[in-house]
Amino acid sequence: MVAENIKLAFSSMVQNKMRTLLSLLGIVIGVASVVAILNLGESVTDSMLESMASGGLDMLTITPRGAARETEIFTDEFSDTLMRNVSGIKTVLPVLSSIAVMRNGQEILSGESIQGVTSAFFEENSLELSDGSFFTLMNNINRRQVVVLGKDLADELFPVGGAVGSYVSIFRNQAKSYLVVGVLAEKDATLGVSYNYTAFIPYNTYEQRFSRVTQVSNYIVKVAEGSDALSVSDDIESYLDVIAGPDYYMLFSPATMVEMAGEITGTFTAFLAAIAAISLLVGGIGIMNIMLVSVIERTREIGIRKALGATPRIIRTQFLVESVILTLSGGLIGILMGSLLSYAVVSASGWNLHFSLPAIAVSLLFSAFIGIFFGYYPAYKASKLDPIDALSHE
Amino acid sequence: MCIVISFEDVRRYYVVGENVIKALDGISFDIISGSFLAIMGPSGSGKSTLMNLIGCLDTPTSGVIRIDGETLGDMGEDELALIRNRKIGFVFQNFNLLPKLSALDNVMVPLLYRGIPLKERKEKAEALLEKVGLGDRMKHRPTELSGGQKQRVAIARALSNNPSIILADEPTGALDSKTGDQIMELFENLNDEGRTIVFVTHDRTLGARCRSSISIRDGRIVDGC
Known part of the structure; x- marks a missing residue:
């Protein structure tokens, strides 16, 4: 029918x-x-x-907040502590950062971001170079005064080019000369993170030259392949809530944003x-x-x-x-x-x-x-x- | 001989505004199996009302109608549809074929409603169309057939469920006299085979060809045998 x-x-x-x-x-x-x-x-x-995802869906950033008490928790060693206590983490990169004045001849820039990072930072963030090279593990260990400049920063400090191989002065308490070893390729800001105006120096150099305190500015957590960024983020959150308390850190996760x-x-x-x-x-x-x-x-x-x-x-x-x-x-x-x-x-x-x-x-x-x-x-x-x-x- | 249809004091009244029209006013008769009965009467006599009641398209205001011993009075729409499907074969003056369907599909419709499987439907319908002389017209649509051919398709369709009674309403009315004569012959042949045929007409000559007749006027039987 x-x-x-x-x-x-x-x-x-x-x-x-x-x-x-x-x-x-x-x-x-x-x-x-x-x-x-x-x-x-x-x-x-x-x-x-x-x-x-191209900006690193598997990257989480932990930023300590407040003062005093946290300095005892958020130290260099905290990277290892975190990796031991939360599973699914490939690596934790501590980052030191502050604002400084930079100068090359007549070009003076103030309020630029200086970050102290380990050489692994570049690779894990998938950063690319337009010129020169990244600094190496040995540069870090030897506390060499070398710098990798963000693209726009390099362009402003060296309007006629030729940044790599030149020296740039970075003021913090006193002026120091840093050898420019590399310039980053231009990168669009994803989720508000752009390194076009950032100068990177080796972590140990930063520690020695810039800060007397041992508090780390932030930790970049790379989630292990095959682990779910969202659940790792949740695990880190519950761990930090216990050891530091929910008010004493910020956890930024692109996965959460997505x-x-x-x-x-x-x-x-x-x-x-x-x-x-x-x-x-x-x-x-x-x-x-x-x-x-x-x-x-x-x-x-x-x-x-x-x-x-x-x-x-x-x-x-x-x-x-x-x-x-x-x-x-x-x-x-x-x-x-x-x-x-x-x-x-x-x-x-x-x-x-x-x-x-x-x-x-x-x-x-x-x-x-x-x-x-x-x-x-x-x-x-x-x-x-x-x-x-x-x-x-x- | 058994009684196919019996009417007992059947009345059918219509209420139009404030008036009651007594279309049928106390009619009783029996139709015996194998008969060829003409129902005659001028228009307005109640002939169509009677036909609708025999065809189970309508139910009486009062009185009893039995078909094959079953009383129609208290049947619902579904049961009446079932009776029409199984026991009545309609042949209309204006053929009433379904215009979108082929001759074969038209003959298959009552079989479809009965729930016969496709293969069997087709075989039966083909046999019936052969019987009415349209073996070569099965795939034709009604618009591609002559009046006489259309009425043959309608007769084949009426026969499809092997009904107790063939109810023909002026079946030759829309045909020329020669074709009408052929159709009449077909009915006579069917009656010879033992089919019960009720033939509604206002034409006395046609009525005379039937083996018995009832005349009605003003809702009553005035002459019958």
């Missing part, structure tokens, strides 16, 4: 091509916009994730999709309209079918199948158009295309639901027609 009904539905759709197309338009536009919005939403989230950003785009996408779904409702009313017209047009057919022994249920099913086939076709066309649209937008904007399979599945289910919901009344009306009146209908 269902096979016959589907056949019938298609034959009546084909018979009124223009009308079918026009009545489907609402559903097509509705489904297309829902699918496009959800596809684009996922694509944007994906691209965001990727750009954040999660938050994902939630925000998710909410936004859902909101847009809900608006688009309103056009599906309008489309559904269009379907109801056309089905009511169809019932009136086919009153005589209904009468004949009833005379031949069709029960109200059979008639109702016939019209319901027809409206579901109608809306499902609209849904399929809509999915196709929505996908094409999102493909076009994504190609133009250079994101990664991500087809939202749940969106497609839900759209199909929803269009079938619209067919049933808005087709029910016309189908019910058809099933309740009096056979004698229906047979005499012209």
